[in-house]
Amino acid sequence: MKFTDVTVRFGSFTAVDSVSLEVPRGGIVGLVGESGSGKSSLAKAVSGLVRYSGQITGASRVQMVFQDPYASLDPRMKVGESVAEGLLELPRAARPDEVTRLLGLVSLPADLASRYPRELSGGMRQRVAIARALGARPDLLVADEITSALDVSVQGSVLNLIRSLRDTLGLSILFISHNLAVVRYVCDTVAVMHRGRIVEHGPTEDVVGRPAHDYTRTLLEAVPRLQR
Numbered sequence: 001m002k003f004t005d006v007t008v009r010f011g012s013f014t015a016v017d018s019v020s021l022e023v024p025r026g027g028i029v030g031l032v033g034e035s036g037s038g039k040s041s042l043a044k045a046v047s048g049l050v051r052y053s054g055q056i057t058g059a060s061r062v063q064m065v066f067q068d069p070y071a072s073l074d075p076r077m078k079v080g081e082s083v084a085e086g087l088l089e090l091p092r093a094a095r096p097d098e099v100t101r102l103l104g105l106v107s108l109p110a111d112l113a114s115r116y117p118r119e120l121s122g123g124m125r126q127r128v129a130i131a132r133a134l135g136a137r138p139d140l141l142v143a144d145e146i147t148s149a150l151d152v153s154v155q156g157s158v159l160n161l162i163r164s165l166r167d168t169l170g171l172s173i174l175f176i177s178h179n180l181a182v183v184r185y186v187c188d189t190v191a192v193m194h195r196g197r198i199v200e201h202g203p204t205e206d207v208v209g210r211p212a213h214d215y216t217r218t219l220l221e222a223v224p225r226l227q228r
Contacts, residue, residue: 001062001140001172003166006054008041015041016052017196023140028166028173030187030204032180032219038196040178046174059172067145069125073117079103079128080113080191086135102131105168106161109207123154129160134165143163144176159186181223184208192216 001023008016016038021028031039045052049066063086066072073082083099090098100110107126117125126146133141143162147155163186165171177183183190183204190207192200192215200213211217 001048001059001174002055002057003042004055004057004184006042006056007043008038008045008050008052008216010041014196016045018054019193019196019198021191021198021201023172023174025172026170027168027189028162028175028187028191030183031174031176031181031193032178032190034178034219037193039193040144041196042193043142043174043176046140047142061134061136061138062140062142063133063138063143064144065126065129065133065146069122069129069146072119072129073125073132075117077116078113079115079117079120082117082128083113083132083135088133097212098135102111102135103128105165106131107136122150123158126150126158130161131164134169138171140172140174141194142174142176145178147182148177148179155182162186178219179223180208192219 003019003021004021005018006016007018007163019042033039040048043064044050046056047062065226080099083102084095087095087098099113103110103112108124147158150158159182162173166173185206189202190204191198192213194215200207200216207216211220
């Protein structure tokens with residue numbers, strides 16, 4: 001997927017300012033920046049949730065996974081019903097087997113389909129949200145701060161899942177985070193966003209190891225274990 005001069009405005013405020021970026025097929029591109037940098041606004045533009053100017057090309061199906069899995073899942077619906085929401089193209093009789101397959105892709109047991117979100121841990125709920133997104137067979141998965149609401153103890157397993165899905169499905173992923181340590185672990189390339197613009201972009205190890213922009217260095221200083 002390719003973004004060319006994408007701009008998002010809310011009244012007189014410009015949240016995203018002429019951003020150009022490409023997510024290659026089968027690649028994981030990190031979009032990193034502090035709260036208010038514009039990264040979530042760009043994600044919503046890519047997902048068709050807000051109006052934008054410019055061009056977004058190269059993907060017909062985009063699915064977004066949000067930060068808070070409990071808020072994104074209907075508490076009145078069982079897990080299987082939530083995952084099946086994206087399977088409208090399948091005959092109804094075929095959907096239970098597909099729900100089982102999708103839950104397996106995110107390393108969840110089939111019997112979880114009969115439970116409600118409130119009965120699951122945060123990490124399990126996020127896996128359910130990912131399974132539901134995969135059901136729509138997206139060309140691009142947009143992961144918006146998907147580990148920031150999780151306990152540190154389960155963040156790593158969700159990040160490993162993202163890497164596994166890329167490897168097994170060839171999935172293209174736009175991975176959004178404020179944490180460069182997380183981005184370093186999961187992403188091939190990273191774009192650093194500040195005040196609505198991309199200020200640095202390149203292979204992850206280059207950006208983390210040899211940052212060229214003062215703002216990138218500021219982000220690195222906030223994550224002591226990444227300092228060299």
